[in-house]
Amino acid sequence: MKFFIDTANLDEIKEAYELGVLDGVTTNPSLMAKEGISGEDQVNAHYKAICDIVDANVSAEVIATDFDGMVREGKALAKIDDKIVVKIPMIKEGIKAIKYFSSEGIRTNCTLVFSAGQAILAAKAGASYLSPFIGRLDDISFDGLDLISQIVHIYQNYGFETEVLAASVRHTMHLVKCAELGADVVTCPLKVITGLLNHPLTDKGLAQFLADHAKANK
Numbered sequence: 001m002k003f004f005i006d007t008a009n010l011d012e013i014k015e016a017y018e019l020g021v022l023d024g025v026t027t028n029p030s031l032m033a034k035e036g037i038s039g040e041d042q043v044n045a046h047y048k049a050i051c052d053i054v055d056a057n058v059s060a061e062v063i064a065t066d067f068d069g070m071v072r073e074g075k076a077l078a079k080i081d082d083k084i085v086v087k088i089p090m091i092k093e094g095i096k097a098i099k100y101f102s103s104e105g106i107r108t109n110c111t112l113v114f115s116a117g118q119a120i121l122a123a124k125a126g127a128s129y130l131s132p133f134i135g136r137l138d139d140i141s142f143d144g145l146d147l148i149s150q151i152v153h154i155y156q157n158y159g160f161e162t163e164v165l166a167a168s169v170r171h172t173m174h175l176v177k178c179a180e181l182g183a184d185v186v187t188c189p190l191k192v193i194t195g196l197l198n199h200p201l202t203d204k205g206l207a208q209f210l211a212d213h214a215k216a217n218k
């Protein structure tokens with residue numbers, strides 16, 4: 001299973017990368033805005049800064065919602081660095097753009113996916129990654145993990161090569177359940193990745209080992 005970090009914060013990306021388990025980075029316009037990044041030059045420079053930190057792929061989202069605009073923006077984003085994956089929203093024009101980029105050998109991440117039908121369309125168009133949003137479904141009383149299970153099953157039925165990138169992952173159990181269900185990738189905030197470390201018995205056991213060692217060696 002691949003771990004992507006879902007942030008545009010350079011310090012968090014560095015911290016996750018230094019842990020040695022990071023396979024990629026996802027961003028979105030809201031995450032870029034949160035870091036105070038605006039304007040094409042600043043946005044592109046920020047993507048470049050992220051690419052310089054990690055030896056991993058970096059999803060960069062288009063803002064345009066029409067085919068021509070998505071193609072223009074996506075091509076410009078892909079030129080920033082070989083690590084860039086062009087993130088495209090799940091809309092009609094987006095499906096056309098994903099098909100176009102797939103035929104040009106440019107990798108895509110289809111975002112804002114909330115149904116199995118959308119997942120089928122994106123795979124047919126040749127998306128490299130598919131981002132179903134678990135947490136946002138949970139927020140409105142739909143089971144986000146059920147959707148992951150359904151999509152993994154469908155993709156296996158037909159041998160689709162699109163990787164299921166579980167997104168909007170809010171806590172460690174989302175991540176663990178995604179692993180059980182066979183999601184290829186999860187993208188989540190740093191606190192979810194580091195949260196996997198936590199167990200009180202580990203802390204208690206380590207304290208005991210160190211205390212026993214200190215007693216025997218005084």
Ligand code: E4P
Pocket residue numbers: 006026027028111131133135136167168169187
């Ligand atoms: C994925 O690519 C999205 O950026 C992200 O996971 C959305 O998460 P949120 O629902 O917590 O904003």
